[in-house]
Amino acid sequence: MGNRIRVYVDKNKCIGSTTCIYYAAQTFTLDSEGKSTVVNVDGNDSNKIQEAADSCPINAITIVKDE
Amino acid sequence: MPLIEDLLDKEVVNNPYPYFHQLRKEDPIYWNERWNGWVFTRYHDISKILIDNRFTAERIRPSKNMPEQMVLDMASTYEILSKWMVFNDPPNHTRIRMLVNKAFTPKAVEEMRPFMHEITDYLLHHVQSKGKMDVISDYAFLLPILVISKMLGLPDEDRDLLKQWSDDLLLLVFGAVKETNRHERAKNGLQQMVYYLEDVIQARHKNPQNDLITALVTAKEKGDVLSMGEVISTCTLLIFGGHETTTNLIANGLYSLLKNPAQLEKLRANPSLIHSAIEELIRYEGPSKAIMRIAKEDVEIADKEIKKGQRVLLMQNIANRDPEVFEYPDKLDITRQSNHHLGFGKGIHYCLGAPLARLESTIAINQVLKHLKNIQLERTDLEWQPNIISRALKQLPVIFD
Ligand code: HEM
Ligand code: SF4
Numbered sequence: 001m002g003n004r005i006r007v008y009v010d011k012n013k014c015i016g017s018t019t020c021i022y023y024a025a026q027t028f029t030l031d032s033e034g035k036s037t038v039v040n041v042d043g044n045d046s047n048k049i050q051e052a053a054d055s056c057p058i059n060a061i062t063i064v065k066d067e
Numbered sequence: 068m069p070l071i072e073d074l075l076d077k078e079v080v081n082n083p084y085p086y087f088h089q090l091r092k093e094d095p096i097y098w099n100e101r102w103n104g105w106v107f108t109r110y111h112d113i114s115k116i117l118i119d120n121r122f123t124a125e126r127i128r129p130s131k132n133m134p135e136q137m138v139l140d141m142a143s144t145y146e147i148l149s150k151w152m153v154f155n156d157p158p159n160h161t162r163i164r165m166l167v168n169k170a171f172t173p174k175a176v177e178e179m180r181p182f183m184h185e186i187t188d189y190l191l192h193h194v195q196s197k198g199k200m201d202v203i204s205d206y207a208f209l210l211p212i213l214v215i216s217k218m219l220g221l222p223d224e225d226r227d228l229l230k231q232w233s234d235d236l237l238l239l240v241f242g243a244v245k246e247t248n249r250h251e252r253a254k255n256g257l258q259q260m261v262y263y264l265e266d267v268i269q270a271r272h273k274n275p276q277n278d279l280i281t282a283l284v285t286a287k288e289k290g291d292v293l294s295m296g297e298v299i300s301t302c303t304l305l306i307f308g309g310h311e312t313t314t315n316l317i318a319n320g321l322y323s324l325l326k327n328p329a330q331l332e333k334l335r336a337n338p339s340l341i342h343s344a345i346e347e348l349i350r351y352e353g354p355s356k357a358i359m360r361i362a363k364e365d366v367e368i369a370d371k372e373i374k375k376g377q378r379v380l381l382m383q384n385i386a387n388r389d390p391e392v393f394e395y396p397d398k399l400d401i402t403r404q405s406n407h408h409l410g411f412g413k414g415i416h417y418c419l420g421a422p423l424a425r426l427e428s429t430i431a432i433n434q435v436l437k438h439l440k441n442i443q444l445e446r447t448d449l450e451w452q453p454n455i456i457s458r459a460l461k462q463l464p465v466i467f468d
Contacts, residue, residue, distance in 0.1 A: 012405065012407075015411075015413050015414065015417045016118050016413060016414045016415075016417075017414065017415060017417045018161075018414075018415050019164075019165070019168070022161060022165055034115075034118035034413075034414065055168055057417055057418075057419070057421065057422075058417075058421075
């Protein structure tokens with residue numbers, strides 16, 4: 001069963017630090033402009049994804065938990 | 068246009084924008100013979116290079132024409148600087164940055180808020196009755212060093228020492244070229260700081276405290292920890308990296324507001340604009356003028372061929388006024404939206420201290436507006452430091468009621 005969450009990266013804010021990819025490499029990847037995108041919300045354990053969001057230097061990642 | 072080869076030409080230093088606007092138009096990727104490298108001035112070029120791994124951040128090395136004895140003397144300094152994450156590429160960079168991330172958290176920054184109020188209250192109270200101050204030496208220079216010492220957990224009585232050592236090393240890192248003895252002073256300052264930090268770190272190993280040094284010593288990530296050398300080196304980076312830069316953000320920011328009284332009044336009337344105002348002050352007259360990188364291989368950009376081993380100078384402040392990206396780039400507008408300035412860099416080296424710098428400058432500027440009535444520039448013929456990578460006023464004398 002997958003993570004019951006949705007993950008968004010605010011591309012307007014992302015400065016491409018790659019921190020999220022370090023924590024959750026199967027979930028985030030850099031696009032051609034050097035900004036993070038979500039490739040798979042089930043790519044990593046949900047607390048790894050949480051750690052990625054918490055570590056983003058400009059708070060560009062939002063996690064929404066499904067009820 | 069007659070290109071000015073000397074990047075430290077007095078007129079260019081005092082008023083860089085007209086010259087660089089024209090350079091951006093006429094030769095946006097410009098080989099500067101005298102600096103011996105490429106000068107970039109367009110936002111999009113700079114933005115791309117900062118995320119391009121064909122350029123290395125490993126740039127700490129003795130200069131080519133340094134006498135051999137001096138290279139040997141300086142070896143210990145370069146040893147410390149070479150461990151600064153900002154001068155490392157992945158995988159070393161990733162390792163150190165992610166470990167330091169564990170310690171230097173938003174929470175640790177936020178906890179400093181009351182202390183920042185306390186210090187700024189104290190400093191302003193001190194000058195209030197005099198009716199004048201030099202914003203830099205009486206105010207902006209003191210706050211960052213006091214805050215970072217407190218965060219690290221260094222005893223109050225040692226702050227003056229740290230300030231002295233920090234000044235000494237800034238000579239080397241920020242390259243005030245004409246200063247004599249600059250290597251000597253940098254070396255001594257750094258060496259003394261290293262001995263000092265070694266003792267503190269050892270004490271925290273034995274006896275953990277609730278401070279940043281303890282957090283650095285105990286940070287673990289994927290089974291890995293920072294070595295003693297890395298903790299020392301990171302402490303020196305946090306002290307130096309955040310000192311002159313934050314001082315200059317506060318000073319340049321106040322200067323820009325004082326030169327644009329309508330904007331200053333707008334901010335007084337709407338204190339909630341402070342966040343967009345800080346971003347705009349960084350864009351408009353940010354403390355970091357340029358970032359340097361070195362090409363690891365031949366790279367073609369636009370019609371220029373950057374050769375392996377050549378240096379590139381990425382002019383952040385000029386990119387931040389690129390009309391391709393910013394409307395009315397030379398206008399200070401504290402309500403500017405979508406302000407994607409490059410003042411803190413971009414990509415993997417994006418300033419780790421940005422949250423701290425933002426909070427310190429927010430409080431410092433708010434406090435000045437709150438406590439000092441009718442603040443004005445005492446003179447307008449101010450001079451800027453002749454320096455390639457930092458944008459720093461020599462003095463900022465102001466008067467108030
Ligand atoms: C307004 C103040 C500041 C400005 C304008 C600024 C600017 C920058 C810039 C442009 C970089 C990127 C350098 C590069 O790409 O080569 C950087 C990196 C860094 N800054 Fe800041 N900085 C400021 C304040 C601070 C503070 C307060 C601290 C910490 C106490 C700090 C710590 C760092 C560190 C550790 C790095 C290296 C990050 C890395 O390599 O991954 N900075 N800063
Ligand atoms: S951590 Fe944040 S800034 Fe860095 S790449 Fe991910 S989303 Fe972008």
